[in-house]
Amino acid sequence: METPLIVTDFLEQARTHYADEEAVVATDGQxxxxxxxGERADRFSAALQERGIEKGDRVAVLDPNTHYHLEAAYGSMQLGAIFTPVNYRLTPNDYEYILSDAGVDAIYADYEYVEKIEAIRDDVPTETFVTNDADAVSGEWEEFDDVLEEAGTEFERPELAEDEIITINYTSGTTGDPKGVCRTHRTETLHAYLMSIYHEITSDDTYLWTLPMFHVNGWGHIYAVTGMGATHVCTRGVDADTVVSAIREEDVSFLCAAPTVLNQLIDYYENEDEPEMSGSKQVRVTTAGSAPPEATIRAVEDRFGWYLKHLYGATETGPLVTISDAKRLIDDENRFEIKKRQGIGVLGTDVRVVDEDGNDVPRDDQTLGEVVVRGNQVMDRYWNKPEETEAAFNDRLEGYYHTGDLATVEENRLIALRDRKKDIIISGGENISSIELEDVLFDHDAVADAAVIPAPSEEWGETPKAFVVPSNGDPSDPPVSAVELTEYTRDRLASYKVVRRVEFVEDLPKTATGKIQKYELRQQEWDGEERMIGQG
Structure with a gap:
């Protein structure tokens, strides 16, 4: 028997079996x-319907990780409206582009971000504006709780089909205008199933929201955690003291954290005389994308006592397509080597690394190729961008989403991400992985953060340059010199890979999810050049 896969069923499942169990711990303690x-989501559905929102309309949510985000998401999707979560760290111009590009009909915005929407309000098609503290903002905004109270719980539920778009997630926009990634009920549902399996989510889990809910719908956790009947612990941003306190007080068992967040927690642990980092439950933590340094993994597992998983994917893929948690392949000797890899493809997912002709690269862990993916969790298309959609699925290999990431494959088909296609450094005809250089720099005690990019070189075409955040936070007086860091890399890398230039900085440009925006660094470095690649 075939039944449609519908995302609102996750909330219905929890309401049916866990109605009286704790669902959400709000940021204010509610x-x-x-x-x-479920009732609050119903009331938001009724309120939107009263304001003319119908199936297929777009409803934007601009909110940190509060209970309002969850209520607005499910309230929108129950109407068949397309849930459009928005990065809360963007500029008014960014919001103007996204709201206009998606044709957003209604927006709920947290009071902290209303001012940015007010600045472009007259330039977007949006007509309904709701916030969670109308008294604290300027402009005509309706109060979320008042809207719910006045609406009641009755609304007309439309018939929903699994192949219909239910959410649009905008990419980070690190290389230009963001693209709207369209995901259907089916893609979201199957991805949430994968997350439930590989993150081992159960009804007695308590999940701490350190990962932005807007980011690929919180990697699908707004569905998976809800559907399993687990508890959401909400936050308003990431602060190490707050995170550790929440883990202990709410007995958190699961969270996600970018490598930068893990490093913040390690610093906190060391500065606070090694406090307890968990309650009564074992803590599982997942990080994503480029691998954290081995020292970070070792601290999290051996000092915190947590269990770390490393996943890989993109907004376009849900994100989960591979995971490092290949337990049967892990032993004491290779534990960190495997956990630093992006790992093996998850169930029902065809992950390949191919050369420019679309052929699989040899499993020698040396030959670079592009990661391409085919699976049920992969996006339907880009919103209103047919040409970009066509290119994304048919560049090297027809029918596969092309990630733009370069990787190698070892004998067990575990992939290791080496670089972005656009970030590879080609110096004197030799390919250099910036990630490999960054990993070496991270091992130096005087380096708190680092990003390596290609810099123009008359001799080599390109040469590696490192932007380094010193451990003391003072770029004018770092505890290590540029020459010393160059020699440090020389002792650990092939001669052609040595970091030739070092610039100390206070911080690095990053997206809301902790990704370093190398595009900004490259633009800065290649300013005045005819092109942003060298002729090496």
Whole structure:
């Protein structure tokens, strides 16, 4: 028997079996059961319908990780409206582009970000504006809780089909205008199933929201955690003291954290005389994308006592397509080597690394190729961008999403991400992985953060340059010199890979999810050049 896969079923599952159990711990300490969360979502659905929102309309949500985000998401999707979460760290111009590009009909925005929407309000098609503290903002905004109270719980539910678009997630926009990634009920549902399996989510889990909910719908956790009847612990940003306190007080068992967040927690642990980093439950933590340094993994597992998983993917893929948690392949000797890899493809997912002709690269862990993916969790298309969609699925290999990431493959088909296609450094005809250089720099005690990019070189075409955040935070007086760092890399790398230039900085440009925006660094470095690649 075939039944449609519909994302609102996740909330219905929790309401059916866990109605009286705790669903959400709000940022202000309020607590909601699944029955209460469901009722608030129903009221938001009714309120939107009263304001003319119909199936297929777009509803934007601009919010840190609060209970309002969850209520607005499910309230929108129950109407068949397309849930459009938005990065809360963007500029007014960015919001103007996204709201206009998606044709957003209604927006809920947290009070902290209303001012950015007010600045472009007259330039977007949006007509309904709701916030969670109308008294604290300027402009005509409706109060979320008042809207719910006045609406009641009755609304007309449309018939939903699994192949219909239900959410648009905009990419980070590190290389230009962001693209709207269209995901259907089916892609979201199957991806949430994968997350439930590989993150081993159960009803007695308590999940701490350190990962932005807007980012690929919180990697699908707004569905998976809800559907399993686990508890959401909300936050307003990441602060190490708050995170550790929440882990202990709420007995958190699961969280996600970018490598930069893990490093913040390590610094906190060391500066606070090694406090307890968990409650009564074993803590699982997942990080994503480029691998954290081995020293970070070792600290998290051996000093915190947590269990770390490393996943890989993109907004376009859900994101989960590979994971490092290949337990049967891990032993004491290779534990860190495997956990630093992006890992093996997850169930129902065809992950390949191919050369420019679309052929699989040899499993020698040396030959670079592009990661391409085919699976049920991969996006439907880009919103209103047919040419970009066509290119994304048919560049080297027809029918596969092309990630733009370069990787190698070893004998067990575990992939290791080496670089972005656009970030590879070609110096004197030799390919250099910036990630390999960054990994070496991270091992130096005087380096708190680092990003390596190609810099123009008359001799070599390109040469590696490192932007380094010193451990003391003072780029004018770092505890190590540029020459010393160059020699440090020389002792650990092939001669052609040595970091030739070092610039100390206070911080690095990053997206809301902790990705370093190398595009900004490259633009800065290649300013005045005819092109942003060298002729090496």
């Amino acid at each position: 607590r909601f059961t699944y029955d209460e969360l």
